[in-house]
Amino acid sequence: MSQSLSEQEIQRRESLQALRQMGIDPYPAARYEASHFSTDILSGFEADAEATEWESVKISGRIMTKRIMGKASFIDVMDSKGRIQVYLNRDVLCPGEEKELYNSVFKKHLDIGDFIGITGKVFRTKMGEVTLEADSLTVLSKSLKPLPIVKKDEEGNVYDAFTDPEQRYRMRYVDLVVNDKVKDTFITRTRIINAMREFFNRYDYLEVETPILQPIPGGAAARPFITHHNALNIPLYLRIANELYLKRLIVGGFEGVYEFAKDFRNEGMDRTHNPEFTVMEIYVAYKDYFWMMDFTEQMLQHVVKTIKGGDSKVSLGGVELNFEAPFARVSMRQAILDHTGFDIDGKSEAELRAACADMGIETEPSMGKGKLIDEIFGEKCEPNYIQPTFITDYPVEMSPLCKKHRDNPEYTERFELMINGKEVANAYSELNDPIDQRERFEAQLQLSEKGDDEAMFIDQDFLRALEYGMPPTSGMGIGIDRLTMMLTDNASIQEVLFFPQMKPEKTVKKVELNDNEKLLFERLKAEGRMPLNDLKEQLGLSNKQWDKSLKGLNKLGLSKVEKTDEGLFIELL
RNA sequence: GACUCAGUAGCUCAGUUGGUAGAGCAUCUCCCUUUUAAGGAGAGGGUCCAGGGUUCGAGCCCCUGCUGAGUCACCA
Numbered sequence: 001m002s003q004s005l006s007e008q009e010i011q012r013r014e015s016l017q018a019l020r021q022m023g024i025d026p027y028p029a030a031r032y033e034a035s036h037f038s039t040d041i042l043s044g045f046e047a048d049a050e051a052t053e054w055e056s057v058k059i060s061g062r063i064m065t066k067r068i069m070g071k072a073s074f075i076d077v078m079d080s081k082g083r084i085q086v087y088l089n090r091d092v093l094c095p096g097e098e099k100e101l102y103n104s105v106f107k108k109h110l111d112i113g114d115f116i117g118i119t120g121k122v123f124r125t126k127m128g129e130v131t132l133e134a135d136s137l138t139v140l141s142k143s144l145k146p147l148p149i150v151k152k153d154e155e156g157n158v159y160d161a162f163t164d165p166e167q168r169y170r171m172r173y174v175d176l177v178v179n180d181k182v183k184d185t186f187i188t189r190t191r192i193i194n195a196m197r198e199f200f201n202r203y204d205y206l207e208v209e210t211p212i213l214q215p216i217p218g219g220a221a222a223r224p225f226i227t228h229h230n231a232l233n234i235p236l237y238l239r240i241a242n243e244l245y246l247k248r249l250i251v252g253g254f255e256g257v258y259e260f261a262k263d264f265r266n267e268g269m270d271r272t273h274n275p276e277f278t279v280m281e282i283y284v285a286y287k288d289y290f291w292m293m294d295f296t297e298q299m300l301q302h303v304v305k306t307i308k309g310g311d312s313k314v315s316l317g318g319v320e321l322n323f324e325a326p327f328a329r330v331s332m333r334q335a336i337l338d339h340t341g342f343d344i345d346g347k348s349e350a351e352l353r354a355a356c357a358d359m360g361i362e363t364e365p366s367m368g369k370g371k372l373i374d375e376i377f378g379e380k381c382e383p384n385y386i387q388p389t390f391i392t393d394y395p396v397e398m399s400p401l402c403k404k405h406r407d408n409p410e411y412t413e414r415f416e417l418m419i420n421g422k423e424v425a426n427a428y429s430e431l432n433d434p435i436d437q438r439e440r441f442e443a444q445l446q447l448s449e450k451g452d453d454e455a456m457f458i459d460q461d462f463l464r465a466l467e468y469g470m471p472p473t474s475g476m477g478i479g480i481d482r483l484t485m486m487l488t489d490n491a492s493i494q495e496v497l498f499f500p501q502m503k504p505e506k507t508v509k510k511v512e513l514n515d516n517e518k519l520l521f522e523r524l525k526a527e528g529r530m531p532l533n534d535l536k537e538q539l540g541l542s543n544k545q546w547d548k549s550l551k552g553l554n555k556l557g558l559s560k561v562e563k564t565d566e567g568l569f570i571e572l573l
Numbered sequence: 574g575a576c577u578c579a580g581u582a583g584c585u586c587a588g589u590u591g592g593u594a595g596a597g598c599a600u601c602u603c604c605c606u607u608u609u610a611a612g613g614a615g616a617g618g619g620u621c622c623a624g625g626g627u628u629c630g631a632g633c634c635c636c637u638g639c640u641g642a643g644u645c646a647c648c649a
Contacts, residue, residue, distance in 0.1 A: 006582090006583060006600095006618085007582095007583085007600065007601085007617075007618055008583055008599075008600050008601095008618090009583085011600065011601075012600095065609080065610095067608055067609060067611050067612095068605085068608095068611095069605050069606065069607085069608065069611075069612085070604070070605040070606065071605080071606045072605090072606035072607070072608080073606090073608085074607080074608050074609065074611085076609085085608085085609075087606095087607065087608085089606060089607090090606075091606080092606095111600090112599080123607090124607095125607045125608070125609090126607050126608085127607070127608070127609070129607090129608090129609075131607080131608095133607095145583080146583050146584085146599065146600080147583090147584090147599095148583075148584045148585085148599090149583090149584065149585095149598060149599055150584085150585095151598070151610045152610070153609095153610045154609090154610085157610085158610095159585075159597085159598075159610060160584055160585040160586090160597080160598055160599090160610095161584090161585070162584065162585085163584095163585080164580095164584095164585095164641080164642095165641070165642065166640070166641050166642085167584095167641095178584095220649075221649080222648080222649070223648090265648085265649080267647085267648050267649090268574090268646095268647065268648055270647095270648090271643095272648095272649090273648070273649080277649095423649065426649080479649080482649095503639095503640075503641090
C-alpha cells in the first residue's frame, strides 16, 4: 500500500535510520526485565525512602512526555501499571567524554511513544515528585506514528484529549495508551467475569463450552447470522443463545453448568447493541426461579463488592445503585397495576389492545397478548426500575421456554432483573415438559406465520432430549456487556467492547500519476479490457515510456495484465 | 429507517457578510543541569470529508454522497 507520510512520520523514520547508523538496534530481540512496575516504585518509595532497594531500579515502558532543559531532561515513562517520571542528567547518563547517548540518541532520536528501558536510582525532586534518575537507557522499540498528546494540569483538567469516538474505537490500541480510564474499564470487565466465575465455582458448577455454529439457532427470539459449511454442504447459524445446549447437558446429568458465551444477532447496532455480544448463562438442576432470584442477587452483590473493594454501591450517570441483597421483587401484573392502574389479569387480546390504545401505545395486528403486555410494560413501567429489581411472572405467550406458573397458567415462572430501567438478566423455572414444550414451539410457528420474524424455530433434537427427561431446573442469563456498562459507568456498549463492530473503514486511494501514466489510465478507463498491443499502438509511447508507465500502474494496483490463449490483455481493477 | 448536529494541521479546536487558512499542543532549529499543561526565541506543516452547482471569487451558500455522534423508531 502506498501512502504519503506526514512530516512527523518521515522525521521518525529518519531517526530510525540514524539510530541504526549509530549501531543501535531500534527493535532489539533481547528480553528486558524490569525490576519494578512504576506503581511499585511510587508506593514503595513513599513508604520506605531509606531502603537500599531504591538504589538500583530497572523499568521499561513508553515515553509519554519529554521536557528537555539543555543538559538535563524529565520524561514520563508509562508501563502497564502506570507512569513514573524519569530524570535524565547528561553527565549521570554519560559519565565519560562521550555524550552521544544523551545529546543525540535521547534528545534527537527518541520520541513520545518509543519504548525504552531505564536503570537508575529513585529520588525525590525539589518539587516533591518521586523520580527515577537514569544511569542507563536502552532503546526497546521505536514508534513511527505520533501518539495524540493528552495533557493534564494540576487540577486534573485534561487538555487535547483524544476523544473522537470513531478514531478511538477503530484504533483502540491508541485509545488504551492515551486514555487511562479506558484501560480501567476493561480491567474491571475482566474482574467482573472473574468474580462471577469464582462465585459459580464455589458451588461446583461446571464451566462448559457449547457450539457456536448451530444447525438450528434456538433459545431466543432474534434474527441469526447464517453461514455455510462446505464439507457438509449445509447452512449453519451463529448462535443467538446457548440455552438449548446447556439444558441438554442438564438432561445428561450435570448438577449445574454455565458458559460465558459470545452470541450473535443479525440486527441493528446502537449504543446498547453490538452484533456480537457476551452472555453468561447458567442452569442448575432441582432448582426453581425463586432459588435463582436469591442466587442471582447474591452473585451480583459478590461481583460488585469484589470490584468495589467491599462496597455494594455503584454510581451510574450520577445515580447511585445499591446492589445490597435482597433486591425488590415485583410481579409484572403488579408493576403494570402500579404504573398504569390497569390490571392485565384475565384480559383478552382485544381488551389488552384497547388498553394500549387508551394509554397511547401503538400496536400492530401481529402482536399477540404477550407482546401487547410487553409493550405496556416496556413503555410505562420499565424505565421506573432504577435500583436492581426483579420483575416476575411474565405472560405465557412471551416465554416459550419457561414453565407455566404453579399458581396461574396464564403466567410463567420467569423473572427479569431490571437495573437503571434496563433489563440485565433473564431467568426461568425451565420448561421440562416435552409435550408442553412442543406445543409452545408450535405456537411460535404460528406467530412466525403471522409475521413475527423473530419467532423461534423448532429444535427437534432439543425436544427429543426433553423426552428423555430433564430434572426441574432453573436457568439464568445475564448480559455481560450491559452489566459492565452499568458497573463502569459507561453509557455505550462500544465503551466496554475492545473492538466494537464498525462500518468498514473507507480507504481513499491517494496516488500521484505522471503524465504518461495518466494517459494510459484514461485510455484504459474509456476502453475497458483490451489487448495489450492495441493499447500500446494507440498511445504511441516509446518502448521505455510504455514499459515504465504500465509497470507504474500495475504497481499501484490500478491495472492488471492477463495472459490468455488469445494473447496478452490489460484491464483496470 | 427518520430527524438534528458535526467533519479544517499529527491531536484539540477557532474561522466575521462569500474576499490570500488560524491558535494551543505536537514536530524542526537555537538557548536552558530538579522540570511537570516546564520556559524563551524562531521555523515548517493543509485534498478545509468527497463530488457537483451558484458566484468574478466558496472552508463558509445550494444539491448529492460518505463517515461519525445524538434523539427517536425497530430490536433483547
